[in-house]
Structure formats: C-alpha cells, structure tokens
Amino acid sequence: MNTVDFTLPNAQGEMVSLSDFRGKKVIVYFYPKDSTPGCTTEACDFRDASEDFAAKNTVILGISADSQKRHQNFISKYELPFELLSDVDHTVCEQYGVWQLKKNYGKEYYGIVRSTFLINESGELIQEWRSVKVKDHVTEALSFLEQLN
Numbered sequence: 001m002n003t004v005d006f007t008l009p010n011a012q013g014e015m016v017s018l019s020d021f022r023g024k025k026v027i028v029y030f031y032p033k034d035s036t037p038g039c040t041t042e043a044c045d046f047r048d049a050s051e052d053f054a055a056k057n058t059v060i061l062g063i064s065a066d067s068q069k070r071h072q073n074f075i076s077k078y079e080l081p082f083e084l085l086s087d088v089d090h091t092v093c094e095q096y097g098v099w100q101l102k103k104n105y106g107k108e109y110y111g112i113v114r115s116t117f118l119i120n121e122s123g124e125l126i127q128e129w130r131s132v133k134v135k136d137h138v139t140e141a142l143s144f145l146e147q148l149n
Helices: 037-048 050-055 068-078 091-095 137-148
Strands: 007-009 015-017 025-030 058-064 083-086 099-104 107-112 115-119 125-129
Touching (some): 007 083, 037 050, 037 068, 037 137, 050 058, 050 137, 068 083, 125 137
Parallel strands (some): 025 058, 058 083
Antiparallel strands (some): 007 015, 025 115, 099 107
C-alpha cells in the first residue's frame, strides 16, 4: 500500500495533514473509540513513550471516528501530548483499510480495526501493524524504530 496523504481536524478544529510532518517519521495509529479500556491503555502507552518516539524524530498521530469534543475530553483527562484527529465520516479509515465489518457478541457492525502505520521522513509507508493487540504494541513499535537506526 502506498501512503495516502490526508487532512483531518484535530481536537481544536485545526486542520492537520500527514504532509505537515515531512522530515520526521510519523506513527499513525487508528483506534476504535476514545475512553474505552483498550483505547485508553493504548493512548496512555503512547503517552508514556512519547519522549522515546520524539528522540527518534517520530511524531504520533491518533485517529478515530470520535468527535473533536470527545478528543478534547480524552486528551485532557489523560494528558495526551500528541494530536488526536477526527475522521467522523471514516474516509481516511477506509483509505487505510481499517474500517471493516466487525462482530461482537453476535452483532455485526462497521468500525475501526486497531492498526498502526509507520511513515518515513519522505512520506512513504515503511511498516504496518494490523489487528493490533494493545499489550506490548507500543514497545514493539519502538523496537522497530530502534532497528531502523
């Protein structure tokens, strides 16, 4: 898959584009919903490792279909030091192939399959993790970055 550039609003309503970060690596992580247990754990793991990512010239962007208001509350409650972007019509989620039919307790619905993408300084996709399990995922992503250097 080639990297798909995108522009989405952050929690403050400012438009943020993937191309804004040329010259840096970018971790783009897609997650189902703010303030749910797995998503909170994942966000806090990225928060706790954010300085390690920054030391590797890497920016973190989280994307879900949540509203800007929900993102504001989530960022504030957990002191997240990175941007959360709102993809309410799931256009970018579909471009990255993470908006999929899911099953839970016998019900079928469309939603975000937890996935992470690593984009290099030139804007090219160099690694993807799909159907991510939260436990140890951030450590795994950091280890991959360390192997690049």
